[in-house]
Amino acid sequence: MNFYSLNKKAPNVSFKDAVIKGLAPDKGLYFPESITALEKDFFNHIEYFSNNEIAFEVIKQFVADEIPEKELKEIIAETLSFEFPVVELEENISTLELFHGPTMAFKDVGARFMARCFGYFNKEKTDTQVTVLVATSGDTGGAVASGFLGVEGVDVVILYPSGKVSDVQEKQLTTLGKNIKALEVNGTFDDCQAMVKKAFLDEDLKSYRNLTSANSINVARWLPQMFYFFFAYKQLKSKHKDLVFSVPSGNFGNICAGIMAQQLGLPVKQFIASTNVNDIVPEYLKTGIYSPKPSKQTISNAMDVGDPSNFIRIQEIYKNNDTTLKQHLSSYSFTDKETKEAMVKIKETSNYITDPHGAVGYLGLKEYFKENEGQGVFLETAHPVKFLDVVEPVLGETIEYPQQIKEVIHKEKHAEVISTYSELVSFLKK
Numbered sequence: 136m137n138f139y140s141l142n143k144k145a146p147n148v149s150f151k152d153a154v155i156k157g158l159a160p161d162k163g164l165y166f167p168e169s170i171t172a173l174e175k176d177f178f179n180h181i182e183y184f185s186n187n188e189i190a191f192e193v194i195k196q197f198v199a200d201e202i203p204e205k206e207l208k209e210i211i212a213e214t215l216s217f218e219f220p221v222v223e224l225e226e227n228i229s230t231l232e233l234f235h236g237p238t239m240a241f242k243d244v245g246a247r248f249m250a251r252c253f254g255y256f257n258k259e260k261t262d263t264q265v266t267v268l269v270a271t272s273g274d275t276g277g278a279v280a281s282g283f284l285g286v287e288g289v290d291v292v293i294l295y296p297s298g299k300v301s302d303v304q305e306k307q308l309t310t311l312g313k314n315i316k317a318l319e320v321n322g323t324f325d326d327c328q329a330m331v332k333k334a335f336l337d338e339d340l341k342s343y344r345n346l347t348s349a350n351s352i353n354v355a356r357w358l359p360q361m362f363y364f365f366f367a368y369k370q371l372k373s374k375h376k377d378l379v380f381s382v383p384s385g386n387f388g389n390i391c392a393g394i395m396a397q398q399l400g401l402p403v404k405q406f407i408a409s410t411n412v413n414d415i416v417p418e419y420l421k422t423g424i425y426s427p428k429p430s431k432q433t434i435s436n437a438m439d440v441g442d443p444s445n446f447i448r449i450q451e452i453y454k455n456n457d458t459t460l461k462q463h464l465s466s467y468s469f470t471d472k473e474t475k476e477a478m479v480k481i482k483e484t485s486n487y488i489t490d491p492h493g494a495v496g497y498l499g500l501k502e503y504f505k506e507n508e509g510q511g512v513f514l515e516t517a518h519p520v521k522f523l524d525v526v527e528p529v530l531g532e533t534i535e536y537p538q539q540i541k542e543v544i545h546k547e548k549h550a551e552v553i554s555t556y557s558e559l560v561s562f563l564k565k
């Protein structure tokens with residue numbers, strides 16, 4: 136299996152090279168050359184497969200021979216060492232809880248899988264030290280830090296916007312030490328992202344450091360996210376209803392993985408990309424005009440993205456045909472006020488606490504069900520404790536720290552403050 140660049144001006148590469156490079160030399164995102172649907176029999180018997188077995192079936196065509204079967208199965212087992220329960224809230228509405236991993240956000244799966252792939256590829260050549268450089272609006276940083284902690288041959292440098300991530304998120308990315316370094320940027324997430332992009336183009340800097348990214352553009356972070364949708368199907372199959380997934384979306388990596396799962400044959404009626412007021416994609420589906428904007432700050436900050444990088448992959452899946460794309464994908468945006476009201480309503484009617492991102496996903500389902508039917512699942516992409524500063528005042532109650540959070544919350548923060556690109560460069564050259 137090879138991967139091509141969506142800019143079509145770079146050579147095709149193997150899974151390994153796509154993982155190590157992150158972005159193609161022509162700045163395009165990598166995309167698999169072919170997608171082969173899984174056997175009908177697999178779906179007919181999916182309830183007899185363990186999560187690890189499902190994941191292996193789903194990912195193997197993309198990894199091909201680059202990682203031998205035995206090692207790939209080990210990587211999967213380590214990646215998926217927690218639960219992915221579907222919880223029913225209302226008659227046709229369930230939530231898929233993706234927050235049972237070490238940093239309590241769905242990004243743990245992609246980050247852990249990618250880190251272990253790196254670990255495997257690095258075993259072969261121990262002489263090259265790689266630096267993973269990543270900008271985070273909150274959850275990526277923690278998941279990448281935890282996933283890569285202690286991986287040989289890899290340094291991780293995380294840029295996060297000062298004062299714009301929650302306390303729990305900040306602790307998760309600034310307290311681990313070892314091969315993980317945090318840079319607190321005076322600016323927004325977009326500023327962090329811009330610095331990281333500039334660094335990847337900086338030939339001088341690249342002569343000092345082997346830079347790679349760990350955001351959802353990397354195929355090793357993006358593709359494992361397909362697993363969740365299969366796990367949900369396994370749990371809901373006995374209902375014999377058409378599945379509708381609502382995915383709280385920012386960079387559109389998660390929902391794009393869901394659409395890939397559908398390409399592999401997973402029976403899904405519709406995908407809903409639910410966003411906050413950063414509504415680039417909902418607007419595009421309405422008007423046909425794709426117009427990136429600076430991101431606006433919201434209470435669902437992991438989705439404060441003004442130019443979602445993975446949307447281009449969704450367009451590629453549908454061969455750049457807007458009509459087919461719109462048949463399969465709906466998209467709605469919601470304000471912070473609507474999000475808070477939904478959190479309160481879910482608590483009142485189902486006695487369930489969602490984080491702001493999950494609540495946006497719930498709203499997307501409700502909107503879709505005004506005119507359609509199906510078995511709705513919204514992805515609860517993070518545990519509410521990660522957004523305590525929002526959740527507690529909105530619901531008027533305190534939330535207890537789960538074990539994973541207790542372990543980091545009292546640790547000491549270590550971060551270097553930077554304001555400019557040249558400060559980033561001097562840090563990386565040190």
Ligand SMILES: *Cc1c(COP(=O)(O)O)cnc(C)c1O
Nearest residue numbers: 274385386387388389437516517
């Ligand atoms: C990253 C994140 C999202 C957005 O996911 P994308 O793949 O970027 O669309 C949604 N919710 C939470 C909690 C996240 O951390």
